[in-house]
Amino acid sequence: xxxxxxxxxxxxxxxxxxxxxxxxxxxxxxxxxxxxxxxxxxxxxxxxxxxxxxxxxxxxxxxxxxxxxxxxxxxxxxxxxxxx
Numbered sequence: 735x736x737x738x739x740x741x742x743x744x745x746x747x748x749x750x751x752x753x754x755x756x757x758x759x760x761x762x763x764x765x766x767x768x769x770x771x772x773x774x775x776x777x778x779x780x781x782x783x784x785x786x787x788x789x790x791x792x793x794x795x796x797x798x799x800x801x802x803x804x805x806x807x808x809x810x811x812x813x814x815x816x817x818x
Contacts, residue, residue, distance in 0.1 A: 738811075742768050750814045757810035762787055762803050 738755075741747040746764045748755040758764045765787060770778065784796035791799065 740768060740771055742772070755814055757813060760803065760806060763807045766803055767807060
């Protein structure tokens with residue numbers, strides 16, 4: 735079984751099957767991944783995620799930023815585990 739491990743206290747670190755992952759370059763992508771991992775047992779609306787990560791942005795800009803960040807996060811996860 736494949737396993738993604740996250741270290742969230744101190745410096746962010748991610749390992750996949752024991753190998754360091756450095757594909758999460760954006761601080762917002764790391765923050766989104768960390769938040770979703772910690773809050774994994776509940777649903778999250780796009781509006782709440784956008785407001786959480788981009789509180790200073792307009793709603794339209796926050797939604798666009800969230801779409802881009804989700805796309806990059808999915809792509810990074812697909813790159814390290816395409817069949818997972």
